[in-house]
Amino acid sequence: MIKKVIPDSAECVVIGGGPAGSTAATMLAREGLKTVVFERSRFPRPHVGESLMPAANAVFKELGVAEKLSKAGFPNKIGVQFASRSGKETSPFIFGRPENGGLEDTWHVERSVLDQILLEHSAECGATVLEGFRVQKVIFGEDNEVVGVRVTDDAGNPVEVLTSLVVDASGQQSFIANKLGVKEFDTCRKNASIWTYYDSAVSMFSDQVLTLIAQTECGDCWFWHIPISENRVSLGLVGPREIILTGDLEAALESKIEACPAIRKRLQGLRRGDELHVARDFAYTASNAAGNGWVLVGDALGFIDPVYSTGVFLAIKSAQLAAENIITSMSRGDLSGNSLGQWYSDYKMRVSWLRTLVELFYDNSFHFGDFIRTNPSLASELASLLTGNVFDRDARDFIKAADIYRGK
Ligand SMILES: Cc1cc2nc3c(=O)[nH]c(=O)nc-3n(C[C@H](O)[C@H](O)[C@H](O)COP(=O)(O)OP(=O)(O)OC[C@H]3O[C@@H](n4cnc5c(N)ncnc54)[C@H](O)[C@@H]3O)c2cc1C
Numbered sequence: 001m002i003k004k005v006i007p008d009s010a011e012c013v014v015i016g017g018g019p020a021g022s023t024a025a026t027m028l029a030r031e032g033l034k035t036v037v038f039e040r041s042r043f044p045r046p047h048v049g050e051s052l053m054p055a056a057n058a059v060f061k062e063l064g065v066a067e068k069l070s071k072a073g074f075p076n077k078i079g080v081q082f083a084s085r086s087g088k089e090t091s092p093f094i095f096g097r098p099e100n101g102g103l104e105d106t107w108h109v110e111r112s113v114l115d116q117i118l119l120e121h122s123a124e125c126g127a128t129v130l131e132g133f134r135v136q137k138v139i140f141g142e143d144n145e146v147v148g149v150r151v152t153d154d155a156g157n158p159v160e161v162l163t164s165l166v167v168d169a170s171g172q173q174s175f176i177a178n179k180l181g182v183k184e185f186d187t188c189r190k191n192a193s194i195w196t197y198y199d200s201a202v203s204m205f206s207d208q209v210l211t212l213i214a215q216t217e218c219g220d221c222w223f224w225h226i227p228i229s230e231n232r233v234s235l236g237l238v239g240p241r242e243i244i245l246t247g248d249l250e251a252a253l254e255s256k257i258e259a260c261p262a263i264r265k266r267l268q269g270l271r272r273g274d275e276l277h278v279a280r281d282f283a284y285t286a287s288n289a290a291g292n293g294w295v296l297v298g299d300a301l302g303f304i305d306p307v308y309s310t311g312v313f314l315a316i317k318s319a320q321l322a323a324e325n326i327i328t329s330m331s332r333g334d335l336s337g338n339s340l341g342q343w344y345s346d347y348k349m350r351v352s353w354l355r356t357l358v359e360l361f362y363d364n365s366f367h368f369g370d371f372i373r374t375n376p377s378l379a380s381e382l383a384s385l386l387t388g389n390v391f392d393r394d395a396r397d398f399i400k401a402a403d404i405y406r407g408k
Helices: 019-030 056-063 066-070 111-124 175-180 249-258 261-267 311-332 344-362 368-374 376-387 396-405
Strands: 012-015 035-039 076-083 128-131 134-140 146-152 158-162 166-168 183-185 191-199 208-215 222-229 232-240 277-280 284-286 294-296
Touching: 012 019, 019 035, 019 056, 019 111, 019 166, 019 311, 035 111, 056 066, 056 311, 066 111, 111 128, 134 175, 166 175, 166 311, 175 294, 191 249, 208 261, 222 261, 232 249, 232 261, 249 261, 294 311, 311 344, 344 376, 344 396, 368 376, 368 396, 376 396
Parallel strands: 012 035, 012 166, 035 128, 076 208, 166 294
Antiparallel strands: 134 146, 146 158, 183 284, 191 232, 191 277, 208 222, 222 232
């Protein structure tokens, strides 16, 4: 293995090599900026979050990585389907249908593969990618401005790298937001998740797949069912922490599968192929997106909820917008928080529309079918929201109508 030399200094340091970190690194390195990514793990590494949104395609194209991804053999996600408490399945919402605006398909991915392709692409674009290096500290100067980072390698050896710009893409670790105490957890919902994988001995999925979101009979929890290869499906349970995480996890998962006809049916003949994984406290937002010499992107900035698969898309979109803004800020010689955070208010407004869509999913009094029958002109807006298309369109009419429907 070639031993990589750690530079003494960099124009930009990126913490974390997930989708947000690699997106930022690609954009900054392509601009000729000396960019170093510190990733604490060694890729490929597993990660939850396998169902993508079509809106991610535009960012992949902008990064110049779309073709590599299309050759990776990921199954095409052609739409989404929902199953109600009674087990009644909606007809699939197919992105490409003319009545949905003929939208593009996307993929179900193995994250170890997706994230590695994206990170290798950053290196090809000129970023120095250092795996097995954990950022331990962001060092601030007298005026609270970033002056460097302290990292340790796999063996715990410390190194300091001088920089005046840090992009925090550390995912749910929220490195900077935690250190500064600006991470604000969602107070209205404290969901958790248990997930695992099921395998079939024979090939059972085609390369045209749907994400299924299925509610349990009493409506307190829901499942995702995401085929990620011909014979492997990712299955996750999401629900209130006190319901799914107290007691035995195996028993909690099994009893909820029993209480979900759409999932029960789909797991027949499949074998559990992995241990159980758990996530909790995943819904939060940082109250500041930027400060003097630092910017937060992806999950390090915030995460809404797994239900509409917004995570990876918002990770790469926020990183793209933040990186564009860094390039402008650097050309002006202004790395103040004001300058580095300029992209954020528009981003926050658009993400709030997706946040409302999530709230509507959890609102038992809201019925999407009935809402669209009452507001037929908003069908294409709903289609747009389901694909993540909030950066080229304005969803305020939809949000206003949803508020009226809910009597708000
Ligand atoms: C239960 C659940 C289900 C989900 N399902 C979906 C889904 O179906 N579709 C979807 O799009 N999203 C989903 N998500 C969200 C998705 O996983 C994230 O939004 C996405 O991974 C965010 O990308 P990121 O690059 O910001 O962070 P990550 O992908 O988490 O990358 C962060 C990287 O930073 C590294 N790191 C952390 N700290 C340090 C440090 N100190 N030094 C160096 N490196 C560090 C980590 O090792 C990691 O590789 C789900 C999330 C949860 C909780």
